[in-house]
Amino acid sequence: MSKQKENPIDIDYTQRLKAAQILHQKFLEIIDQIKAGENPTLVLPKRTLSNTIFDVERGLLLLGPEKIKRRFLDVHEAKKFMQTMLMAKIIYEALINNEYPTIRDLYYRGKHTIVYYDLDGKKREENTWDEQKESDAVIRDIEVYTGLLREDMLILSKEKGKLVGKIILKSGNDIIDASKMGHGAYALEPTPDLIEIKDIDAEYVLVVEKDAVFQQLHRYRFWEKHRALLITSAGQPDRATRRFVRRLNEEWGLPVYILTDADPYGWYIYSVFKIGSITLSYESERLATPKAKFLGVSMTDVFGLKEGGKWIKKPYLSDSDRRNYVINAKPADIKRAKELLKYKWFQTEKWRREISIFLKERKKLEIEAIASKGIKFLADVYIPTKIQTQDWIE
Amino acid sequence: MSKQKENPIDIDYTQRLKAAQILHQKFLEIIDQIKAGENPTLVLPKRTLSNTIFDVERGLLLLGPEKIKRRFLDVHEAKKFMQTMLMAKIIYEALINNEYPTIRDLYYRGKHTIVYYDLDGKKREENTWDEQKESDAVIRDIEVYTGLLREDMLILSKEKGKLVGKIILKSGNDIIDASKMGHGAYALEPTPDLIEIKDIDAEYVLVVEKDAVFQQLHRYRFWEKHRALLITSAGQPDRATRRFVRRLNEEWGLPVYILTDADPYGWYIYSVFKIGSITLSYESERLATPKAKFLGVSMTDVFGLKEGGKWIKKPYLSDSDRRNYVINAKPADIKRAKELLKYKWFQTEKWRREISIFLKERKKLEIEAIASKGIKFLADVYIPTKIQTQDWIE
Numbered sequence: 144m145s146k147q148k149e150n151p152i153d154i155d156y157t158q159r160l161k162a163a164q165i166l167h168q169k170f171l172e173i174i175d176q177i178k179a180g181e182n183p184t185l186v187l188p189k190r191t192l193s194n195t196i197f198d199v200e201r202g203l204l205l206l207g208p209e210k211i212k213r214r215f216l217d218v219h220e221a222k223k224f225m226q227t228m229l230m231a232k233i234i235y236e237a238l239i240n241n242e243y244p245t246i247r248d249l250y251y252r253g254k255h256t257i258v259y260y261d262l263d264g265k266k267r268e269e270n271t272w273d274e275q276k277e278s279d280a281v282i283r284d285i286e287v288y289t290g291l292l293r294e295d296m297l298i299l300s301k302e303k304g305k306l307v308g309k310i311i312l313k314s315g316n317d318i319i320d321a322s323k324m325g326h327g328a329y330a331l332e333p334t335p336d337l338i339e340i341k342d343i344d345a346e347y348v349l350v351v352e353k354d355a356v357f358q359q360l361h362r363y364r365f366w367e368k369h370r371a372l373l374i375t376s377a378g379q380p381d382r383a384t385r386r387f388v389r390r391l392n393e394e395w396g397l398p399v400y401i402l403t404d405a406d407p408y409g410w411y412i413y414s415v416f417k418i419g420s421i422t423l424s425y426e427s428e429r430l431a432t433p434k435a436k437f438l439g440v441s442m443t444d445v446f447g448l449k450e451g452g453k454w455i456k457k458p459y460l461s462d463s464d465r466r467n468y469v470i471n472a473k474p475a476d477i478k479r480a481k482e483l484l485k486y487k488w489f490q491t492e493k494w495r496r497e498i499s500i501f502l503k504e505r506k507k508l509e510i511e512a513i514a515s516k517g518i519k520f521l522a523d524v525y526i527p528t529k530i531q532t533q534d535w536i537e
Numbered sequence: 538m539s540k541q542k543e544n545p546i547d548i549d550y551t552q553r554l555k556a557a558q559i560l561h562q563k564f565l566e567i568i569d570q571i572k573a574g575e576n577p578t579l580v581l582p583k584r585t586l587s588n589t590i591f592d593v594e595r596g597l598l599l600l601g602p603e604k605i606k607r608r609f610l611d612v613h614e615a616k617k618f619m620q621t622m623l624m625a626k627i628i629y630e631a632l633i634n635n636e637y638p639t640i641r642d643l644y645y646r647g648k649h650t651i652v653y654y655d656l657d658g659k660k661r662e663e664n665t666w667d668e669q670k671e672s673d674a675v676i677r678d679i680e681v682y683t684g685l686l687r688e689d690m691l692i693l694s695k696e697k698g699k700l701v702g703k704i705i706l707k708s709g710n711d712i713i714d715a716s717k718m719g720h721g722a723y724a725l726e727p728t729p730d731l732i733e734i735k736d737i738d739a740e741y742v743l744v745v746e747k748d749a750v751f752q753q754l755h756r757y758r759f760w761e762k763h764r765a766l767l768i769t770s771a772g773q774p775d776r777a778t779r780r781f782v783r784r785l786n787e788e789w790g791l792p793v794y795i796l797t798d799a800d801p802y803g804w805y806i807y808s809v810f811k812i813g814s815i816t817l818s819y820e821s822e823r824l825a826t827p828k829a830k831f832l833g834v835s836m837t838d839v840f841g842l843k844e845g846g847k848w849i850k851k852p853y854l855s856d857s858d859r860r861n862y863v864i865n866a867k868p869a870d871i872k873r874a875k876e877l878l879k880y881k882w883f884q885t886e887k888w889r890r891e892i893s894i895f896l897k898e899r900k901k902l903e904i905e906a907i908a909s910k911g912i913k914f915l916a917d918v919y920i921p922t923k924i925q926t927q928d929w930i931e
Contacts, residue, residue, distance in 0.1 A: 155756070242912050243756045245749040251909035254861045299756065301748035301771065303697075305724045314719025325708020326728060330699045332720035333752055354695035355639040358727055362549070362637045362693060377695065467648045515645035518636050 154315065154337050155297060162296045163238040169289050170231055183215040185227060187288040188425065195424040197487045202433030204419040206287070213284075222269075223281075227288075229253050229271060230281045234296050243299045250278040287425050294334045294382065304331040304384030305354070307361050308372035309344035321372075326362060328375075335387040340394065346370045348391050349438070349526065352378065352403040352412050356510050356521075365522045372397070380415055385430040388416060392432045399432050400530065405440035406472070406507035407479035410489075410497075413437045418488050436535040438526070442500035443534075445469065445508050456534070459513065459525060468512035472505045493536045548709065548731050549691060556690045557632040563683050564625055577609040579621060581682040582819065589818040591881045596827030598813040600681070607678075616663075617675075621682075623647050623665060624675045628690050637693045644672040681819050688728045688776070698725040698778030699748070701755050702766035707733035715766075720756060722769075729781040734788065740764045742785050743832070743920065746772065746797040746806050750904050750915075759916045766791070774809055779824040782810060786826045794832035794929065796920070799839055800866070800901035801873035804883075804891075807831045812882050830929040832920070836894035837928075839863065839902050850928070853907065853919060862906035866899045887930040 176183045188194070189209040196207045215224045233252045237244045244252065250272070257269045272278050286292055293300075305328040312319045314332055318341070321329045332338065349371045351357045357375035360366070366373040372391065376384045392399045401416055403409030417435040419427025445465065447458035460468065472480075480498050483489045489498065501507070514521045529535065570577045582588070583603040590601045609618045627646045631638045638646065644666070651663045666672050680686055687694075699722040706713045708726055712735070715723045726732065743765045745751045751769035754760070760767040766785065770778050786793045795810055797803030811829040813821025839859065841852035854862065866874075874892050877883045883892065895901070908915045923929065 240911070243753045244909070244912075245753065245905060247749065247903070247905040248753075248909040251862055251903075251906050255857070256860070299749060299752040302752060303748075303771075312719070314721050317717045317719040319717070319719055319721065323711045323713070324723070325706070325711040325713055326726035326731065327708055327713065328724040328726075329718070330722040330724040334720060337720065354697075355641065355693060358693045358696060359637045359639065359642075377697075463649070466650070468645055509641070509645075511639060511641040512645050515638070515642040517634070518638075 158295065158334075158337060159238045159241070159297060162291055163235060165289055165291055166231060166235050166238070166296075170228075170235075173228075182217075183224070185213040185224065185284075185288060186210050187213065187284055190283060190287060190425060192421060195421055197418070199487070202418065202488070203427045203431055204421060204424040205427055206425045226253075226272060226277070226281045227284055230278065231285055234282075234285065234298070237298075238296060243297055245299050245301075246279055246282055246293070247275065249282065249298065250275040253278060283423075283425070292382075292426060292429065294336060294386070297334065299333045300381065300383075302331055302333045302383050303354075303375075303377040303381055304387065305329065305357065305375050305377070306331060306372065306387075308366040309370075310340065310372055311342040313339035313341055322367070328357075328361065331383055331387055333383050335383045335390065338387070338390075340390065343372070343391075343395050343397070344370070345372045345397065347398040347400060347530070348372045348374060348388060350374045350376060350380075350388060350399060350401045350416065350435075351510070352376060352401075352409060353510055354378075356402075356514060359514060359518055360522055363518050363522050365526075368522070369527060376412065376416075379412060382426065382430055385416060385432070388435070389430060389432045392434055399435040400438035400535065401435055402438050402510060402526070403440070404507065404509045405442060405445055405501075407476050407483060407501070409440075410437070410483060411479070414483075414486070414488060436537055438529050438535050440508055440510055440513060441534075441536060442497050442504070444513075444525075444529075445506070446500060446504060460508075464512075464516070468515070469504075469506040469508050472501070472507050476507060477502065477505065491537065497536060552689065552728075552731060553632045553635070553691060556685055557629060559683050559685055560625060560629050560632070560690075564622075564629075567622075576611075577618070579607040579618065579678075579682060580604050581607065581678055584677060584681060584819060586815060589815055591812070593881070596812065596882070597821045597825055598815065598818040599821055600819045620647075620666060620671070620675045621678055624672065625679055628676075628679065628692070631692075632690060637691055639693050640673055640676055640687070641669065643676065643692065644669040647672060677817075677819070686776075686820060686823065688730060688780070691728065693727045694775065694777075696725055696727045696777050697748075697769075697771040697775055698781065699723065699751065699769050699771070700725060700766065700781075702760040703738035703764075704734065704766055705736040707735055716761070722751075722755065725777055725781055727777050729777045729784065732781070732784075734784065737766070737785075737789050737791070738764070739766045739791065741792040741794060741924070742766045742768060742782060744768045744770060744774075744782060744793065744795045744810065744829075745904070746770060746795075746803060747904055748772075750796075750908060753908060753912055754916055757912045757916050759920075762916070763921060770806065770810075773806060776820065776824055779810060779826070782829070783824060783826045786828055793826050793829040794924065795829055796832050796904060797834070798901065798903045799834035799836060799895075800903075801870050801877060801895070803834075804831070804877060805873070808877075808880070808882060830931055832923050832929050834902055834904055834907060835928075835930060836891050836898070838907075838919075838923075839900070840894060840898060854902075858906075858910070862909070863898075863900040863902050866895070866901050870901060871896065871899065885931065891930060 173183050188206045189211045194207040194209040198205050213224050214220050253271050306321050307328050309322045354375050354377040391397045401413045403412050419431040444459045448456040567577050582600045583605045588601040588603040592599050607614050607618050647665050655661050700715050701722050703716045748769045748771040785791045795807045797806050813825040838853045842850040
């Protein structure tokens with residue numbers, strides 16, 4: 144046992160065994176069908192928009208109950224069936240050969256031309272796949288078929304998420320203290336479920352869309368002064384960052400606040416953290432954080448809120464700030480905002496108000512405009528006030 | 538003294554003082570001109586393509602000797618002059634107020650409308666600047682005028698560079714061991730000159746263009762097996778990553794090998810590391826690594842090299858690999874390759890050969906195609922063989 148602990152890849156090794164066994168078991172079912180003389184058939188959840196449902200209770204985008212059958216002996220499905228078998232074989236081999244492929248690798252590993260002769264003896268050629276989107280779709284099918292996310296199969300990807308704050312992690316065989324990163328940060332790994340979270344001394348998680356704002360807040364030691372874990376997704380969040388944020392919320396009960404630009408792109412980033420994305424709804428179950436809160440920058444932070452001519456909430460920007468900082472919305476922003484209004488999870492009272500102010504004013508604002516009023520204002524006034532007064536949107 | 542050492546921001550504090558003094562001194566010169574009744578004039582190096590020279594000896598793109606004069610009492614230059622003064626003031630204030638602005642912040646901080654009355658008593662309005670490209674140009678002017686890079690003035694930016702390997706750094710008040718990052722990595726800080734490199738146990742630096750390939754090599758513990766420092770620029774390298782790589786080469790004498798896709802975009806990434814970029818040639822002096830070597834993937838790795846019908850170098854790809862992995866070059870790739878041929882630093886024998894094979898075959902290849910032959914092949918065969926046989930391009 145002690146020897147195994149010294150092995151630098153033991154957590155990966157355990158994971159490999161687990162994933163390989165599940166793959167093996169799942170595909171044995173196909174062999175059983177063949178042995179029984181049946182038409183080999185894969186039954187898997189249908190990954191389409193029509194079968195994507197918003198579970199209001201859980202606050203998650205999920206795959207619905209519809210299934211598809213993929214049969215080998217069907218001229219329309221044989222290729223897809225074989226693609227699935229080929230990809231499953233490649234992933235299985237990577238698992239048992241201690242490989243760490245990416246989805247791009249897997250595309251290349253499977254890409255070849257099959258030469259065969261048809262019933263008339265004519266030579267024919269067929270590519271396994273031409274574009275990566277074909278092989279990616281097959282990987283998704285394998286994920287939903289086996290219930291294993293790609294990360295569970297040690298498929299790696301680029302990873303942008305960074306972390307600082309009082310949190311102790313075990314990753315691989317190392318213990319990492321994310322409060323001891325100097326002016327740099329801890330770059331998250333692409334397999335966040337293999338991280339062991341050992342201890343946290345923080346009251347909440349602040350996720351900042353923009354890396355440059357993260358750098359400023361970090362340098363100001365925001366996380367220390369305000370007892371926060373500070374994370375950046377560096378734009379649209381990747382899977383690992385989303386999963387890690389979810390784990391902080393679910394396993395450690397930490398509130399999660401998202402800070403983005405005040406525009407439809409920022410709102411969408413928030414909704415990917417909170418609800419999941421439509422194309423990858425099968426992952427929401429593990430990647431989304433339904434309790435995540437949109438801290439700002441909100442339209443009412445920019446314009447304030449009046450009722451009956453009286454301020455209910457004063458804006459954080461003065462008239463002259465606003466004149467200098469707001470940016471005119473582009474037609475694409477307006478279009479996006481109208482689309483977002485159609486989604487159920489943007490149909491709460493506060494979101495309707497937020498989007499309607501945007502559509503009325505046709506203005507947006509970047510976080511940097513708040514930061515330009517001074518890092519002290521951003522770190523010691525804006526963010527803490529928003530949290531203390533619960534001035535967020537859910 | 539011991540009290541100062543406990544201050545978590547002392548290295549930043551020292552840097553602030555230094556930068557503020559230089560700014561102060563430089564702009565006192567303007568005040569002296571005013572006191573002497575002269576037309577206030579800034580003399581600064583001309584930042585144009587025509588004044589950008591390639592220093593063959595040093596292997597660097599540098600600003601030439603030409604200067605421009607920017608006079609206050611000149612109707613064509615007054616605005617630019619005032620923009621420079623305004624920006625210098627904002628940067629100076631940020632320095633003495635413990636701020637960490639980004640260039641986006643600085644744009645917002647200075648953005649306002651000046652209302653004035655002309656000689657006829659007519660009310661007029663003038664914006665300090667409208668677009669960030671205007672304020673960015675002013676920041677560059679201040680950099681060349683003062684000899685301070687923006688990082689020296691504690692202007693932060695987003696930062697993509699990551700590092701793993703046996704290197705001990707001091708950043709802020711923390712000691713960081715980049716070999717103890719688990720499956721994650723150390724995300725570099727945006728002010729790499731404030732990093733103290735305390736110890737290194739490695740033979741070379743491998744810079745990988747793609748984060749996903751970095752993840753694979755890291756997970757395979759390439760850096761440990763091959764005694765390397767492993768760095769990714771995650772695409773086009775940012776300033777801090779370039780400066781950090783340069784320091785490893787210059788201060789520690791480590792060879793630097795760059796691994797990119799086999800295409801003009803990859804070659805360009807290499808040339809930014811090695812030579813600098815044309816628009817920011819004033820920075821090359823400190824940011825470029827003239828001794829950096831292009832390790833691959835090279836066209837001869839893909840197609841091999843024959844002379845008189847005999848292999849001088851066999852390709853790393855088999856015929857069938859090549860058939861499956863190479864990608865057709867796009868017209869933009871061809872155009873870019875022809876442009877690169879015009880640059881002096883691409884006019885070495887090996888680069889001419891590389892580019893001519895590309896233009897003949899009109900094919901490119903991604904690093905992932907090499908990785909898809911197995912991480913062991915990439916990590917234990919391809920990279921070490923290339924280094925041992927000195928099969929790189931300079």
